Amino acid sequence: xxxxxxxxxxxxxxxxxxxxxxxxxxxxxxxxxxxxxxxxxxxxxxxxxxxxxxxxxxxxxxxxxxxxxxxxxxxxxxxxxxxxxxxxxxxxxxxxxxxxxxxxxxxxxxxxxxxxxxxxxxxxxxxxxxxxxxxxxxxxxxxxxxxxxxxxxxxxxxxxxxxxxxxxxxxxxxxxxxxxxxxxxxxxxxxxxxxxxxxxxxxxxxxxxxxxxxxxxxxxxxxxxxxxxxxxxxxxxxxxxxxxxxxxxxxxxxxxxxxxxxxxxxxxxxxxxxxxxx
Numbered sequence: 001x002x003x004x005x006x007x008x009x010x011x012x013x014x015x016x017x018x019x020x021x022x023x024x025x026x027x028x029x030x031x032x033x034x035x036x037x038x039x040x041x042x043x044x045x046x047x048x049x050x051x052x053x054x055x056x057x058x059x060x061x062x063x064x065x066x067x068x069x070x071x072x073x074x075x076x077x078x079x080x081x082x083x084x085x086x087x088x089x090x091x092x093x094x095x096x097x098x099x100x101x102x103x104x105x106x107x108x109x110x111x112x113x114x115x116x117x118x119x120x121x122x123x124x125x126x127x128x129x130x131x132x133x134x135x136x137x138x139x140x141x142x143x144x145x146x147x148x149x150x151x152x153x154x155x156x157x158x159x160x161x162x163x164x165x166x167x168x169x170x171x172x173x174x175x176x177x178x179x180x181x182x183x184x185x186x187x188x189x190x191x192x193x194x195x196x197x198x199x200x201x202x203x204x205x206x207x208x209x210x211x212x213x214x215x216x217x218x219x220x221x222x223x224x225x226x227x228x229x230x231x232x233x234x235x236x237x238x239x240x241x242x243x244x245x246x247x248x249x250x251x252x253x254x255x256x257x258x259x260x261x262x263x264x265x266x267x268x269x270x271x272x273x274x275x276x277x278x
Contacts, residue, residue: 007045011048011049015065017035018055018064018065054068082271085270086103086115086267090117090239093117093239094122098243099242099243100243101241103238104238105236105237109135112132113129113130113131114129114130137162138185138209139205139225142177143238144174145177147234172211182225182226182261183226184221185222186221187207210253213250217249218248221248223240225240239260
């Protein structure tokens with residue numbers, strides 16, 4: 001893991017501290033005390049940030065966020081999409097595991113496939129980009145993993161409602177996601193469909209969550225799903241790896257799931273504003 005420049009880290013600390021207190025202004029002594037910087041270092045950094053417009057020095061010699069930083073923030077808010085961060089991760093997952101990796105957005109009680117990366121073997125994958133489908137209890141394992149009450153509320157709105165057995169599987173799947181960061185979805189024994197997202201209307205997806213991945217066992221894996229969290233600890237995007245080639249071992253499923261979970265964790269850290277590994 002590479003290390004950032006100490007000067008950059010100190011500048012970021014100043015900007016983050018002032019941004020965390022948007023209705024206050026701070027004198028040099030306030031920032032020195034709060035951030036535990038030397039007076040000379042802090043003064044030099046403040047001067048540089050004022051010079052480029054990232055901070056503004058008021059008449060009473062205190063500092064607030066500057067106009068250049070506000071303009072950057074507006075541009076980022078208007079044009080940034082989490083998909084800009086997710087796309088490279090999705091591309092790598094698709095190539096590394098020879099699958100399709102899709103980004104599904106939760107919009108009310110509908111999930112929307114808004115982006116996709118496809119390995120060479122899966123060019124022409126039958127689920128078209130832009131597909132929308134009703135949220136079912138299976139996908140809720142990822143979208144509501146940390147919010148079981150919201151998951152239960154969503155199931156009440158589903159018609160037909162999940163059975164008691166399905167609700168038990170839902171909560172078991174959510175617990176697995178909380179512990180492992182992903183959920184493996186295997187083919188239902190009675191299902192003949194080969195695609196996780198091939199259902200429409202009120203049909204149930206042809207998969208169930210698999211919460212026991214014994215390394216030596218084999219599983220009819222259709223997909224792996226993992227959540228991306230925002231600053232409110234909620235999930236509006238889940239990545240789904242699909243198109244696995246038949247039966248895989250528990251060890252293979254876990255390897256792919258852990259890679260997906262790590263990618264989603266990196267995207268989550270970026271969206272939350274936490275540092276990511278370089």
